[in-house]
Amino acid sequence: MTSWPDRRILDLFGIELPILQGPLAGATTPQMVIAVSEAGGLGGLPCAMLSHDQARTSLDIIRQATGKPINVNFFVHKPPAPDASEGRVWRDRLKPYYAEFGVSGDVPAPVPGRAPFDEAFCQLIEGYRPEVVSFHFGLPEKALLDRVKAFGAKVIASATTVEEAIWLERHGCDAIIAMGLEAGGHRGNFLSMDMSQQVGLFALLPQVVDAVKVPVIAAGGICDARGIVAAMALGASAVQIGTAYLLTPEATIAPYHRAALKSSPSDATALTNLFTGRPARGIMNRLMREQGPLSAEAPAFPTAGTTLAPLRAKTEATGSGEFSNMWSGQAVRLAKEMPAGELTRKLAAEALEKLRR
The missing domain is CATH 3.20.20.70 (Aldolase class I)
Known part of the structure; x- marks a missing residue:
């Protein structure tokens, strides 16, 4: 053929x-x-x-x-209507992380990403x-x-x-x-x-x-x-x-995403809405293990990432993807x-x- x-x-x-x-x-x-x-x-x-x-x-x-x-x-x-209470609930869930990494949870109003x-x-x-x-x-x-x-x-x-x-x-x-x-x-x-x-x-x-x-x-x-x-x-x-x-x-x-793709076992991914507010498949990390991977408290798509931004900035600066989305399919190996x-x-x-x- x-x-x-x-x-x-x-x-x-x-x-x-x-x-x-x-x-x-x-x-x-x-x-x-x-x-x-x-x-x-x-x-x-x-x-x-x-x-x-x-x-x-x-x-x-x-x-x-x-x-x-x-x-x-x-x-x-359709971008969601602003919902201040929704953001507060999710920020409260993240407060222990803010304290652990010494960052402020006072983030601006969600901006669609x-x-x-x-x-x-x-x-x-x-x-x-x-x-x-x-x-x-x-x-x-x-x-x-x-x-x-x-x-x-x-x-x-x-x-x-x-x-x-x-x-x-x-x-x-x-x-x-x-x-x-x-x-x-x-x-x-x-x-x-x-x-x-x-x-x-x-x-x-x-x-x-x-x-x-x-x-x-x-x-x-x-x-x-x-x-x-x-x-x-x-x-x-x-x-x-x-x-x-x-x-x-x-x-x-x-680099942390590339490294995770190269080293992840076949069962390393899961569906999560923590990073954007809508289900997406990515490599498991600390946030997904401890808060989800699917949570009804995550803000609506695509605003969920706003409250994570301080944590992402802090941890990514050290080469860590524990609070960042690392999209991947199941056949990554x-x-x-x-x-x-x-x-x-x-x-x-x-x-x-x-x-x-």
Whole structure:
């Protein structure tokens, strides 16, 4: 076999390899996006933690370096209304830590650390016309979505249940990311916040494939060629890989995060809402062990991190990640250190070799 058995995503996006680099907010650089796209996959730029000016600068760098297709990713959420009492409850839980590390718990009012897709972002990407635009936590309002589709972008979004996949297809997605429970970072759920309903990729994937007509992209626990082949056997047209790219030199993660990824055992991750207010999978640390990892007292997304900021600053200065989020999927032990472009080509070549057998 010299070509991929399912070309739907390749033809839809205009790419050579059915590998999407997960848009890793806070870790992805323009250089990572460029390397993956130049290798034949689909590089993904996360904009949730970027200002409009930062997103523009990143897109300028990417477009100047490659003419290959790219994905630009956004969160879709409604910032919560200010709730002073909620912040006080969480600060009270953190007081012993403030005292231990000699920092003040008098923090400013919560400031959202992640921005949702809005009119300004929409106007920005209209000028760059990315080939793919992806969304997390659902889809934006119809008027904005129509504008994205009007400049020719293919729209994809994450589904963590069959019901979410059906909803996304009905509302205009060109392909759907089936996001298994193994995936690192924020869960993409949007129809329900009940984590007990979340399922693993290999239970979710074939059900989503059967339920929708658009191509399906598998995400969660895929870090090597075996995962790619297994996902395709269950009907995926492509895979989205995140955690494996965290160990590339193009990733901007803190040294303590990189060290934790390289040394963590297979059972080292858990879902937590302590750092942002929304469930996300990361490597276990002191805060997660002692206060969660899931707590009903954590402030609403995305403001939870404000009260943690003094603790993060103090501990990170010593090289510690005990009070910082270290996003990771469950297959972290399968990740290998190598440049992003090389990793993309290696994964594709090894997967094709296995498909030939």
